[in-house]
Amino acid sequence: MRAMTDNAWARFAARRLLRLLLSIWVLLTAAFLMIHLIPGDPVRAALGVTAPAELVNARREQLGLNDPLWTQYGHYLADLFSGRLGVSTISGLPVSQVIADRYPATLELAVYAFLVAVALSVPLGLTMAVLTRTGRRRRLELGFTSTSVFLGTVPEFLVGAFLVYVFGVRLGLAPIAGWAGPDSYVLPVLALAIGPAAVLARITRVETLAVLEADFIRTARAKRLPDRRLYLRHALPNSLTATVTVAGLLLGGLVAATVLVENVFAWPGLGSTIVSSILAKDYPVVQAIVLVYGLGVLLVNLVVDVGLALLDPRSTIRES
Structure with a gap:
């Protein structure tokens, strides 16, 4: 064996x-x-x-x-x-230096947005599954499903523009452009995280509803296990396979989504750099940034596949 x-x-x-x-x-x-x-x-x-x-x-x-x-x-x-990415035709700087200066800001946005999306979606999806299982609370289910579908389809840059207008311009609660301290992360991170959080919450709810109807959950209920142990130790781990898959894909998508969001918030990352380089026809910089984004997506997909194989050894990923 x-x-x-x-x-x-x-x-x-x-x-x-x-x-x-x-x-x-x-x-x-x-x-x-x-x-x-x-x-x-x-x-x-x-x-x-x-x-x-x-x-x-x-x-x-x-x-x-x-x-x-x-x-x-x-x-x-x-x-x-050999590690040589060329020289910018506009600034004359090595492209590797441009990437090294700008990439950390983009990576920070993507990682923080991913963590916020997971932190919001998993508890929300689990809670909605518990509240709406067996057809209960139809209005709550309809409201949650409609809202999550809507938020999941709105482009990140439109969410960012809305957040800038409401919380930056009208209420003045957060900076709306550039990096000016920890408060500057709030709006761009939310702009990137809201859509993925809605998608993940909906998937977590669906997967949890299926798990709650499984035989081992009925056995756990018959043993009168506490609700916290039933949902957190038995239901949640078995419902995360699809969530992990989609979360990994969304992480790769979040890195790409920073292109537009960074331009909305004038964030000093690769997203704003690639747009200015395209306009200036600085093709060595554009080429290198495309490679960075593409390699990031490929590595995220690899990590997702390995993670799924570790979570579920019977997965067809390993056996096919």
């Missing part, structure tokens, strides 16, 4: 590693081609429309943009594996 289990884990690890490597290759290739398919000349954009043609050609030659496409692709991969 031990050997079978070990082999299952080995097959799972090999399969996920192969899928991860293939996904990374597709991401790197797509990021490379994206820059070459975008209309416009980044060198001309950086030097200005009045720059002499000789200067533009010299700069293109220096950057290797006059080489054949396959040669550029080989140099691109070699630079990436």
